[in-house]
Amino acid sequence: MQLEFRLTASRPGGRTARTAEAVTAALTAELLEVGYAGTSIDRIARRAGVAKTTVYRRWGTVGQLVVDVFAGIAGQQVPVPDTGSLEGDLRELARSTITMLREPESRAVFDIVVGEAIHDPAARAALDTFFAARISNAAVMVERAVARGEAPAETDPAEVIRQVGSTWYARMYITGEPITLADADRAAAVTALATRAGLLT
């Protein structure tokens, strides 16, 4: 199973949708080529073949466009793993997320949203929405683990999700290291162990 968390996710048809797709593609291409500081609404509009007034009217700034693209990703439903064990479910969730974050396009958008969220409320809200959706999905995984006797009844799904993701996000944004599938497996093992020990209540 792959979490469908991609910048190229399909959108409803129509002219507005085609414009959004072209602008999203132009944005990610620009981010990879010239970076956040090097791009502009004008450049993105030209690249997308869209009138720049259209882009200005709809998004106003590159920052708002990035936040909108990220919010589109965050709002997508993702399947919840169901492998029969909490560690297996967490491993699958971790592997899917790390696979997505290793894609240069996703990473470029993620980097900007995380950097902007430190001081910009719109970016902060976009990240909050993303995690609220993940925590709500994880509640099912934790419920099943409790039913199987793998986790104490008072386990907090939000704490499980924070714990599993924390190591790779810290690698990405604090210690500045690459992330691999081995990090996913370790994060799942540590989180399952801590859950069983009743540390994530």
Next chain:
Amino acid sequence: MQLEFRLTASRPGGRTARTAEAVTAALTAELLEVGYAGTSIDRIARRAGVAKTTVYRRWGTVGQLVVDVFAGIAGQQVPVPDTGSLEGDLRELARSTITMLREPESRAVFDIVVGEAIHDPAARAALDTFFAARISNAAVMVERAVARGEAPAETDPAEVIRQVGSTWYARMYITGEPITLADADRAAAVTALATRAGLLT
């Protein structure tokens, strides 16, 4: 024991040192009052009572000044906890670090360095230096834990430090939540458990 990780750390005496102290104090006051985007070398020099040419010559940009202040903090020697148990040592380390990060002045500088490190090599290098010092300190804690039979011999001190810090940094910069001493204690408990289980090798 308190980790000596403060913006007001003493510096060698002399005029250059007094200038650096005044500029550092002015920088943090500005960050708290008007934020990174709102301040400038001119404002900081005026506030510090220092000629702006002096500040321009020594630091050039507000970004470089922030990185320098942070590097000064990162370069300080910090005492290594020695409580008699790995969990105790990690708890003390975690509590000291969180106490420092809860100080508005330290947090303001940390926020900017983390945000800038995403795209700026100088900020990235400053964070790297900070963690290299922490990992080198932690090596002693892990050696003692191995000697006491609390940790497998192949435990990786770098992995222990990444693990213990990851939860509070993820709260600060990913899920955007407050950090408390309860988070310190939980991070220490999870990390000690994972170390004993041989997951941080």
